[in-house]
Structure formats: C-alpha cells, structure tokens
Amino acid sequence: MNRRKAILRISLAGLGIATAGTGYKWWDLMKSPDFSYLQSSRELLAALCETIIPATDTPGARDTGTQDFVIKMIRDCTSRKEQNNFIHGLRDIQSHCQSKYGQPYQRCSRDQQAAALAHFEEKGKPYNGKLGKVELRLMGRPFFSILKDYTIQGYCTSQQGATMGLNYVYIPGSFKSCIPLEPGQKAWATS
Amino acid sequence: MGDPRQNHTFDAIVVGSGISGGWAAKELCEKGFRTLVLERGRNVEHIRDYPTASLNPWDFEYRLNNTEKEKEDDPIRTAYGDAASTLFFVKDSEHPYIQERPFTWVRGYQVGGRSLTWGRQTYRLSDLDFEANLRDGHGVDWPLRYKDLAPWYDYVENYIGVSGQKENYPWLPDGNFLPPMEMNCIEDHFSKSIRGHFSDRIVTPARTTNLSRGWNGRGPCQYRNLCSRGCPFGGYFSSNAATLPAAAATGKLTLKPDSIVLEVLYDEQKNRASGVRVMDTHTRAVTEYYAQVIFLNASTIATAALLLNSTSRRWPQGLGNSSDQVGRNLMDHFTGTGAEAEFDSLKDEYYYGRKPIGIYVPRYRNVNPATARKEYLRGFGLQGKGSRAEWRENAARLQGFGQDFKKQLLQPGPWIMWLGGWGETLPYPDNRVTLDSSRKDSWGLPLVKIDFQYHDNEKNMSKDILADIQDMLSTAGFSNIRSYSYLQPGGTAVHEMGTVRMGRDSRTSVLNGFNQMHEVKNVFITDGSCMTSSATANPSLTYMALTARACDYAASEMKKGNL
Numbered sequence: 001m002n003r004r005k006a007i008l009r010i011s012l013a014g015l016g017i018a019t020a021g022t023g024y025k026w027w028d029l030m031k032s033p034d035f036s037y038l039q040s041s042r043e044l045l046a047a048l049c050e051t052i053i054p055a056t057d058t059p060g061a062r063d064t065g066t067q068d069f070v071i072k073m074i075r076d077c078t079s080r081k082e083q084n085n086f087i088h089g090l091r092d093i094q095s096h097c098q099s100k101y102g103q104p105y106q107r108c109s110r111d112q113q114a115a116a117l118a119h120f121e122e123k124g125k126p127y128n129g130k131l132g133k134v135e136l137r138l139m140g141r142p143f144f145s146i147l148k149d150y151t152i153q154g155y156c157t158s159q160q161g162a163t164m165g166l167n168y169v170y171i172p173g174s175f176k177s178c179i180p181l182e183p184g185q186k187a188w189a190t191s
Numbered sequence: 192m193g194d195p196r197q198n199h200t201f202d203a204i205v206v207g208s209g210i211s212g213g214w215a216a217k218e219l220c221e222k223g224f225r226t227l228v229l230e231r232g233r234n235v236e237h238i239r240d241y242p243t244a245s246l247n248p249w250d251f252e253y254r255l256n257n258t259e260k261e262k263e264d265d266p267i268r269t270a271y272g273d274a275a276s277t278l279f280f281v282k283d284s285e286h287p288y289i290q291e292r293p294f295t296w297v298r299g300y301q302v303g304g305r306s307l308t309w310g311r312q313t314y315r316l317s318d319l320d321f322e323a324n325l326r327d328g329h330g331v332d333w334p335l336r337y338k339d340l341a342p343w344y345d346y347v348e349n350y351i352g353v354s355g356q357k358e359n360y361p362w363l364p365d366g367n368f369l370p371p372m373e374m375n376c377i378e379d380h381f382s383k384s385i386r387g388h389f390s391d392r393i394v395t396p397a398r399t400t401n402l403s404r405g406w407n408g409r410g411p412c413q414y415r416n417l418c419s420r421g422c423p424f425g426g427y428f429s430s431n432a433a434t435l436p437a438a439a440a441t442g443k444l445t446l447k448p449d450s451i452v453l454e455v456l457y458d459e460q461k462n463r464a465s466g467v468r469v470m471d472t473h474t475r476a477v478t479e480y481y482a483q484v485i486f487l488n489a490s491t492i493a494t495a496a497l498l499l500n501s502t503s504r505r506w507p508q509g510l511g512n513s514s515d516q517v518g519r520n521l522m523d524h525f526t527g528t529g530a531e532a533e534f535d536s537l538k539d540e541y542y543y544g545r546k547p548i549g550i551y552v553p554r555y556r557n558v559n560p561a562t563a564r565k566e567y568l569r570g571f572g573l574q575g576k577g578s579r580a581e582w583r584e585n586a587a588r589l590q591g592f593g594q595d596f597k598k599q600l601l602q603p604g605p606w607i608m609w610l611g612g613w614g615e616t617l618p619y620p621d622n623r624v625t626l627d628s629s630r631k632d633s634w635g636l637p638l639v640k641i642d643f644q645y646h647d648n649e650k651n652m653s654k655d656i657l658a659d660i661q662d663m664l665s666t667a668g669f670s671n672i673r674s675y676s677y678l679q680p681g682g683t684a685v686h687e688m689g690t691v692r693m694g695r696d697s698r699t700s701v702l703n704g705f706n707q708m709h710e711v712k713n714v715f716i717t718d719g720s721c722m723t724s725s726a727t728a729n730p731s732l733t734y735m736a737l738t739a740r741a742c743d744y745a746a747s748e749m750k751k752g753n754l
Contacts, residue, residue, distance in 0.1 A: 148586070
C-alpha cells in the first residue's frame, strides 16, 4: 500500500471526518510544500525528464532545460495537493533507488532508471472506473502523471523541442487541406 | 471653449465599441453624424496594442499556462484566456457580479470588446428562427422576418468578408462568400459520409470572418490560429481592425475609452433621452454628454443593467421599462454535450497550416413535420473540428516513456474528430438580470445579479444531441468515441442574448422592429440584448445586420425630423 492509496482509503472510510490518524495523512497532502527540496532536486529532475524524453537524433528533455520548466510549473501552476504529491514522489523515487541500487536516481544506469520510473508509473495508476475518478478528484494526479505531463509540455513548447523535435512553422501563410505524410515526418508543434 | 454643454453635444452617442457598437459607430459616422463612442475599458489600437500576437510558445514564462494564483483570483478570465489572451478578458476580481445560480459572464472591457476574442463564425438566421416564437408560443413574435434582414446580411457580409460554401440549405441561408476554408481529409470524409447516410443533414466548412483571401484592405488569414491575441494581419473581423478605423476616417468620430456610462439621461418634457452620464474609470470624474440619438451596445447583460440603473420619476423601473421586460428572457446556447473519436485510416494524409475553424452541421431537427421530435421544441447546430493527434493528444493516449515513446509522441497520431452541440435555449421570463443596490462595485454602481437556469426543453434536447453525435461518428466509421454531456452554467457559450427584446407590442417587449425603444424613441439597442429568441446559430452576424439596419432607419427618421 502506498501513501496515496492509504490516504484515499482512510478518506473514503472516514467520509471526510478527520480523526487524529486521517488528519495526519490528510496533512501530508495539504501541508505547505517543501520547495527547498524541489529546488535542490534540479539534477534529479533533469535525469527524470531525460528518462521520459531522452536525447536521440533530436534533443532530449535535458537539452531543452525542461527541469527548470517543471520546477516553475510545480511552484506556480500546480494545486497544493499535486505539489505535495510531486515532492513526495521525488523523495520516494530517490529512496527507492538508494535502497534498491545503492545510489541516487541520477547516478543509476539507464536500465535502472527506466525500471525505477516504470515502478512509479505502475504505482501511481488510479483504480479502475468510478473509484479512480474519485481518487483523482480527492487526491490530485500522482507523481508520475504530473512529471510526464510537465516534461512533455516543457519539451514540446521549448524552442529546441518545437523546432527540432517537432515541426514549428511560425507563420504558415497558407493552408493545404490534404497533403501526403512523408515517412518519418514530424508532427506540427502548434495546432 | 464656449458653452460647455455645446462641447459635450454630439449628433449621436454609441455606448460600447464591441462588435455591434463598432458597426453603429461606422454607420453613423459615414452618414455624416458627429458620433461619440464611449467605451468603459482601455484603448486597444489595432496592431499596436496586440503585444502577444507574435510571440512563440517559449516566449511565455509558463508557456501559455495561467498560474494557480491567477486561476484562483480570476477563474472565468483564466478559463477563457491563456497567458497570451487574458489581456483581453476582465479580471473577475475587479468586476464582481452576483450569481444567484452559477452563470459564466465573460467580459472584454476594452476598445473592440469581445470582437477581439470572438469565435468568428457567422451564420444567417432563417424564418425557421424568426417564426419560432410565434409557432410554439414561447416568448413573443419577432417583429421582422428574413426578407427584412436579408439585404442587411448582404451589406454586412460584403464589408466584413465571410469565408464559406454555398449549400442551398433551406434553414441556413447562403451569403456572399469568399472561398471557404477547405475541410481537411478527415472533415471531408466525415462530410461525405454524413451526406451519404443522412438525407436530412449537411456538413459544411464553418462560415467564418477569417479571410480566405484579402478583403477590404485586410488579411488574408495567415493560418497561425492565434486569433484571440489580436491579429496583426487583420485576418479576421474585429471592431479594432475594421469598423472603428472606418469610423475614424470620416473625421466624425470621437472615441472615449475609460468611460463608464452610469445612466441614460431622460428629459421628461420632451419625452426623450437627452444624453448619458459618464464616469472616468481612473479619475472618477463625472461628465454628461448629449445627443439627438443614442445607441446602446454595451453587451446583453450590461445594456440591461444600464437601463435598469437609468431611473427617473417617469421610469422608476428603469428607462423604457413599462413592460417590465428589461432584464428578462436571458438566453445562451448550451454547449456541454459532445464527443471526440478516432479514425483508424487515412494514415498517409496530413495538412499544412493551422486552420482557425472546423465544420458546421446546421439544424436539422424540428424543421418540418418529418423531423419533428416529441421530446423538445426547436433544435441545435453541431460544430466540429478534425485533426491528427499531435503532441497534446498523443501525451494523453500514450503509456510509458523513453525512446519509443518519444518517437510516437512527436509523430502525427491517428485522426481525431470532435463534435459538439449548440442548442437553442427558450426565452424564459425568470432567467433574469436585476440590480442589487445594496452592493456596489468600485465605481459605485449597483452589482448586477444574474439568475439563470435551463429547463426540461434544453435537458431533453441535450439527450438527442448526444445520441445524434454518437450515431453520426459511428456511422462515419469512427471508433473509441468518448462522449460527455452536462448542462454547464449559462453564459458558457458566450452567446448571452435577450434581456431587452424586440417585439410588436410595447406591453410585452422593449424594442420595435427597428431596434428602437417603444417608449423612448431616440434610443436604439442593437447588441445581443435585442434578441427575441436565441436560434441555434452563432449570433454576432445578426447583431451586426440589425445594427446597420437600425442606423439606416435612425438616419432617415432624423432627416424626417421624427427623432
């Protein structure tokens, strides 16, 4: 049972009536987020973003400074609950890597990083059906979903991501309604 | 210098500079009237005051996201504008109003109003709409018919430029069109499939004031799809790009931004409006201006509020409001029903350029006995848009991460088609705007109170919309249909109308067939408040046509000495 599921269970069981125990768990979500930990995790974040969008023949998330965008988004464009989910997630994945691989995420091998992140993707998956919707509403999105969302946004709206990873046309000037798609053609960066 | 009253006297005053106020300004100035346009918001000059128009996504600190703080302070503003366009929406926190039930009042207080951020789609109403109230007894009869407005639709379209396709479809009259903005592969497939399977329906390229070719010194559209930042190419119609410069070019226009009209002044002896009382939004200085004729184009809810606030011994219920209809019959289109679906073919096809519009399915329900529905009156139009899944959609579809994920993320994904309903709302007397004089805004005006709800007719119609959308998408071969249906708060479509309706009888309506107040003959009202029914189509074109027609009538009445 992870923290997220534990809080959800207790919240649903207590129907929102905060006993001492649930109050403590709820506080985990609603407390003032630990921004200094977030700020000090820049290297960890760069590595996480890079695992999601690695450099290939086009730039990766690290090249585009996506970690800085993620930090900005967490600080200023994210609800309190999700801020806490995210910062808890950073700590959790770090301690997961320490105990499993004996080193922080950013020093793990690519395979270890992929395995660790896959573990957190799985762990964050909401329950199926209605309960999952309640879970999302009550708890906010889990660590992995937030990380993935902001990494993709950060990458695809960065100058390098948009112009090299994708196909950015500043001023199209005309519209062609149906044209053949060339093999390997990149998608338009903006719609 | 001379007599201050003389310096403050014009031939005509127009309150508001949005899509209809801009037209009133242009028409009145071009007819030679010295016209004062009063706008409560700041000045926005075409091109010069579009600071975000040419920025790239990465030029914004949060890449177009609004911050939590901004969302908390100004929920409506941030729901309708991204970081590039919030500058054209008012801050909720600075402009409070009372919601008896949730109502989304989207406002753009600036020169040009919401003509900067509108959806730009333009459709004519037909006699199916103008006869609707008479036929089923809801509301009062429109005091005009399509033939009365048709020449004015022509007149307005010839000026603004409308890209569209002629269809010869009885309930969506054709206009004078520039070439349509072509449908892309998936929209074309959908159109052919629907026309093939449903003999009662058509799918046509959305009719839009985005210019498919240059027109009247503006445009053409550059296919950037950044319209609501203001278009430096003048690629779509706005007051700022078109009507206000045309009015200014006559030398007859005086435009005063930052000027809130507090009330319309009434001269009891002459039984006419003598002018308006105006507050400077910054200095709070109050001034009066006078004119022979006054056009109110402050937008549906604000115009009703202005009349209700214009009380006098003769008009204790508000100017020209013996009927008690001012503020009533507020309508919107309800848009909370639709679906998105995928298409598993045409994988080798793509497009170039960012088309700012999609497709339109004009009303096909309750148009004749064969299409009659028992469950509800009137009908709906459908709007849609097709595209390939690009990174935003791919992000939601694709599991995982890493190299293969990246490859799929950055390639065009499957074709996706979205379709949503725009449903007609009946005119209910209790859907209503009033004033609460116990609470005041920063300028000392009583707060506007909005009480609005949908009823069974809308609820029943939304079920049919949902069923039809699912049916049409699956008939056209789409899969993974994800539908939604909920009645959003009123105002969500930003098509608020009614509140000062036109009609044939001064006991049951406020305006006559020329948008002239029954009871105060030198006041004309041609914004959305004049609408007698909501119809199903986007209404702005009708406001513009009614405005041009009313200006023509007012001018002839002035020449005859009747005003």
